[in-house]
Amino acid sequence: MSVQNSNTAIAVIGMACRLPGARDVDRYWKNLLEGAHFLAPLDTSGLRSKGVPQDRYTREGHVAVSGAVDGVEDFDSSFFGIAPAEADTMDPQHRLFLEEAVHALEDAGWAGRAAGGRVGVFCGSGENQYGRLLPEPDEGAGSHRRMSDAPAMLPLRVSYHLDLRGPSVFVNTLCSTGLTAVHLARRSLLAGDCDIALAGAVSVRLPHEHGYLAGESAVLSPDGTLRPFDRDANGTVPGSGVGIVVLRPLADALRDGDRVHAVLHGTAVNNDGSDRQSFAAPSVTGQRDAILAAVADAGVDPRAIGYVEAHGTGTPLGDPVELAALREAREQLGVDTPCAIGAVKSSIGHLDTAAGMAGLIKAVLSVREGVIPATVNHRELLPSADVEGSGLHVNTRSRAWPQNGLPRCAGVSALGVGGTNAHVVVGHHVAAPGPRGTDGAAPEVFPVSARSADAFHGLRKSLADAVTVAGDMAAADVARTLQDGRMPRELRRAWVTPSLPEFAALLREEAAPVPAGPIEMAIDLGSAVRPDQSLTDRIPAFATARDRSDATERAFLTGYAALEELAALGVRVATVTARGAGEYLAAAHAGALDRDVALRCAVRHEAVRAVVRGGGDLSGCEKHLAAIEDELRAHRPTRPETALRSLSLGETVPAGTELSVDHFLDVARTAVMDGGPTAGPGDAADLMGALASWKDWLELAAWCWERGADLDWGRLRAGSAHTVALPLYPFHARRHWAITVPDGTAADPDPTSRVEPEPEPVPGTGAQEDVVAVVMDTWRSVLGETDVEPDSDFFALGGHSLVAARIVARLRERFGVSVSVGDLLDAETPEGMAGLVREQQASAALYTALTAPRGADSTGSFEL
Structure with missing residues (x-):
């Protein structure tokens, strides 16, 4: 049976996470392979420094263990255009999710082109514990805080700040939130509601790094150790984290060269209803039916599922029920082949709403890499488990995925208090052989941008390191990933080169970023050259003008085609600078003159200059000047859409200004006195000089992008290219933490933390x-x-x-x-x-x- 139905298969094209001990997916995978766990013990001095009251950490039942996520107090507010004071009071869960949403889209190669697109957001978070710990806001800030404090604001913030136009849905089914979000995102994609979807969840437990009181809940481990499916399991350990996946229909992903980590074959969500001992108790029937529904939805051979990332909370009540549900599901499917079970919670803790995302990302990595990581802290199966003859076994060491002749598939479970069960079937993507990006065959544009100078230089250096050890990575693939896969920011720099070694060398130079600014084009028709074959092959409009016999006609039409092509690329020229005949071309591009009228005027203008240069009878110039005047009187100029800088007259006509016939007649008369066009201002690009070759044209496009143009990169790519793994954006960590402890001092004191000050009165009464x-x-x-x-x-x-x-x-x-x-x-x-x-x-x-x-x-x- 096929395990890759292209009609319903959904590709995982991007992932991002921040989990205990791991700030990204690569570190998370390394931790899993090493069998490390990050439920860190806290000593008394550490607890004191975190502002934990003594009567709490000395209380009976306090467990000094924390599954904390790094950097929960930090946020790059300026990247998202969020005021620092607002960032201070934002739920840290929202801040973490925003940054990881960017990283997930970057990993997918879509951060640069998602804005304005039909990109859905399906996500959930825990309760806003941070808001409860903040000082009460003043009356004016109260309504703002109440709105921004709401957990349901999370997907709306992501859609707003990243300009995503698909469905934006808050999801909360408690511990199964993450996988429920994935299920809803997949359904939305299959229904055609969106083209791409972000699905994920975040949970931050506060107070942060304070430990917990085991006596407050019957499910918390009194010794701080989480032991999934183990005979000594005595409870779960809370943790914090965020995980996001980017999903897209597999057929679309393959068509566009997206990197496919794995494939979602099927998902299912249900609820236990009342078929359980109590509201908080799990149900074998409900969990079993969710697994069966997901496998049926996937349409895969059940024998291909060689691994299940279980919920595995390490509780004496939950674990036996989950194993029983897995056993019954396999019995009904008629499967008894070996199937490993694992649970990542023993390494990072129970992440509440984000628990399923940590499990899903682990399963995606497992099927992609063909390795099943160990489940730490499991020694001996709990006595009440009955898995005899089912093929189920807990995986206790990292091992290669067993080969059974079927593509690798894994199941992932997440089970919520209150009975919502979610299950996902994820499979290995077998990439079909096909064309890959080229290296060294043609020059490429490599754009890099950042919000701050520090971030720019950090990204520049990390990219240099990455492409130096890129192995068989192609230059075209790296260029495409940087073009489409990164969100263009204010400080920009772009390099044009055909090879990755040269790109790495250019990155290592201390190159300053270029701030955005108005784009100015300088036109000198006298410097025009015939576009070479590398340019006309890619832009047919240049070939049309290339074979004109009259040099002025050829230069004019080539320049006009270049300006039209720049507009199609997305370049909005603010000012066109020209002299002499080039001024008619500038006016035609700006919409002030009809193109053919401007062409005829330019040809006659150059005819006047030819007479002057040749020392001919100046009376012959009168006929050409009169013809120019007749053209302009018959086809009067209109208001230009861009500014026109006349070097002939030494004046600038702002966009939208009324243009008179006399203006162009004055330009025409300069042909009698002028020795020839001169170069434009130093801050303008030489349009005609960029038409010598494809590389020169790319240099011009890169120059425009550096100054703020958002280019249609597809028009600059010679062939197919694919998304590849490159360093993600290095957010500038700035502390945003306003929690105080009972004595009034700031928790986790830091001199850079701010509490909003009241404005000082200013003297004066109206000046x-x-x-x-x-x-x-x-x-x-x-x-x-x-x-x-x-x-x-x-x-x-x-x-x-x-x-x-x-x-x-x-x-x-x-x-x-x-x-x-x-x-x-x-x-x-x-x-x-x-x-x-x-x-x-x-x-x-x-x-x-x-x-x-x-x-x-x-x-x-x-x-x-």
Whole structure:
């Protein structure tokens, strides 16, 4: 029986996680292979330094063990455009999930092209324990905090900050949340609701690294050791973590060269109903039926399932029920072939809502690599388990996947308190032989970008290391992954080269990133060359102009085709700089002149210059100048869509400005006096010089991307390419932690942590500079951002309508004026907001004067 139905198979094309002992998927896999576990013991001094009250860690039943995830207090708020003050109060679960969502899309090779696409988000989180530990917000911040504190905001935040346009659904079935999210994401893909889906879950237990009280729950281990399916199992150990997978229909993934980690063949979710001893008790029947439904949905030969990543909580009640359900499912399927069982919880703890994601990622890696990792802390099967004759056995050492002639498949279970059971069948993807990206055959564009200079240089160095040891990785594949697989940020640099060794050498140079800025093109028709074969083969429009006999005609049409192709690539030119005949081409591109009219004017302009250069009778120029005037009078110029910089006249015409016939007549007359076109400004790209070869054209495209153009990279790729594994974005870790302990000091003290300050009163009662200063102070307080200037952009600093509402409240309290949130958002800068305040003050003063009692002194002045 086939185990790869391309009609219903869903590919896992990307993964990301942050788990105890592992900040990424690679480290997680290494830990699993090494049989390591990260339920770390905490000593008394460590507990004290974390702010744990003495009466807690000395209490009977306290277990000083923590399955903590690293960096829970850190977040790169600026990457997502979130104000620091808002980041301080955000649920750490949301912060972790946002960063790992980016990493998952990068691993999938989709971070650069997901924005604006039909990408769904299906995810869940634990309760927001962080919000309960924060100081009470002031009244103005209360509504904002209440909204942002809600767990259900998680998928909505991801969709907003990453501009994902598919379904955005919060999922919570407690301990089975992660796999339930995967099931819903898969169903959404099969229904056509989205083209790609992120599915995952996050759970952060707080207070962080404090240990736990075993006596608070009958299921917590009193000795801090989790022993899945073991005779000495005495309970589970809590942990924290996040896991995300990126899913796509297999046929689409294969068509587009996505990297396929594994394939989801089937999923199922059900509930135990009332068929159990109590609400919190598990049910053999419910778990068995979920497994059978997932296997039926997968349509695979049950004998191919050689491994099951079980829920395996290490509890005396849950583990026997789970083993019984697995045994009954295999009996009904008629399978007794060997099948290993494992449970990662003994290594990292029970991650609550994220538990299933840790198990799924482990299973995906197992089927991909053909290795079944050991389940630590298992010594002897629990006596109540009856697996005799079922083929089931707990895997206690890392071993190669047994060969049985069938493709590798694994089952993954997650079981939620309250009875929601989820099961997934995941299989090894057997890649079909096919064309791979080339190396050294043609130049490629390798773009690198970051939000900060530190992140840029860190990424540059890690990429240099990665491509140096890339093995058989192809340059085209690396280029494609960087182009489509990374989110373009503000600081950019791009290199053009045909080989990875040369790319690595270029990366190792201390190259500064290029900040975004307006794109300016310089046109010199006199410097035009015939595009070579490498260019005309790829862009047919150049071939059309290449064989024109008239040099000016050929240069004009080639330049026009180049500007059109740049526009199709996604380049928005802000200013076109030209001189002489090139100015007609610039005007045609800007929409100010009809292309054919501009072409005829350019040819006649060059004819005038030819007469002047040849020392001919200048009276002959009059006919050409008159013909140019007739053309322009008959086809009057319109407003240009881009700015036009005339080097002939030494002036710039802004976009949208009325252009007169006289402007172009003045340009035409310069042909009589001009010695020839000159190069444009130093900050403009030489358009005509980029047409010599394909490499030169790529250099121009890379130059445009560096300055902010979001390119259609597919137009620059010569052939098929595939996504490959490259270093992920190095988020800039900035501490965002505002929890205090009962004595009022900050938990986990750190000099960089901030608690939102109240704005200092500013002297003065209405002078312009005082109002601006108050607004700037209010921004600093509400946004938590110190770098605020009078012309700072509210949205660039992470502002939004809820933050604006808090600023409105502060301004009302300070000045006694009422400004609408909409007007405040339109103002955008402190200067603009201060102007609104002054307008309100002036209106109030006018009203007071006009409504003063008769006889009152009305000779006073007020500001209008």
